[in-house]
Amino acid sequence: MAGELILIVEDNEKNRKLLRDLLQVKGYKTIESETAEEGVRLAQESQPALILMDIQLPGMDGITALKGLRAEPKTRDIPVIAVTASAMTNKRETMLAEGFDGYQTKPISVNDFLEEVRRVLEVHGGVGAAS
Ligand code: MN
Numbered sequence: 001m002a003g004e005l006i007l008i009v010e011d012n013e014k015n016r017k018l019l020r021d022l023l024q025v026k027g028y029k030t031i032e033s034e035t036a037e038e039g040v041r042l043a044q045e046s047q048p049a050l051i052l053m054d055i056q057l058p059g060m061d062g063i064t065a066l067k068g069l070r071a072e073p074k075t076r077d078i079p080v081i082a083v084t085a086s087a088m089t090n091k092r093e094t095m096l097a098e099g100f101d102g103y104q105t106k107p108i109s110v111n112d113f114l115e116e117v118r119r120v121l122e123v124h125g126g127v128g129a130a131s
Pocket of ligand 1: 012056057
């Protein structure tokens with residue numbers, strides 16, 4: 001079931017375009033931000049069904065952003081997938097322990113990525129759709 005709104009928080013333009021294109025081809029709607037600060041604001045405003053969060057960002061990092069999202073009633077239940085450079089946060093368990101709902105390393109594998117998106121949306125079915 002596509003059509004869900006997905007927020008992409010990613011400072012690298014090429015990565016952002018790749019994620020956007022993959023998701024839109026599958027029928028998802030996307031919104032984007034280049035910083036965590038803007039991403040948190042957009043999440044509150046737009047109530048996406050899912051957030052893809054880069055970890056290394058200018059200013060606030062993705063882990064801090066997740067804590068901010070979880071601290072706010074309007075965004076605390078939105079699932080968040082960490083999308084990280086493998087050299088940096090290379091342990092899925094580490095990221096899940098931080099509270100992320102899913103995990104993908106960059107460069108992403110198209111099939112794994114889309115499967116993770118589907119899986120997390122399914123687990124959190126309906127979240128964000130009511131607003
Ligand atoms: Mn980055």
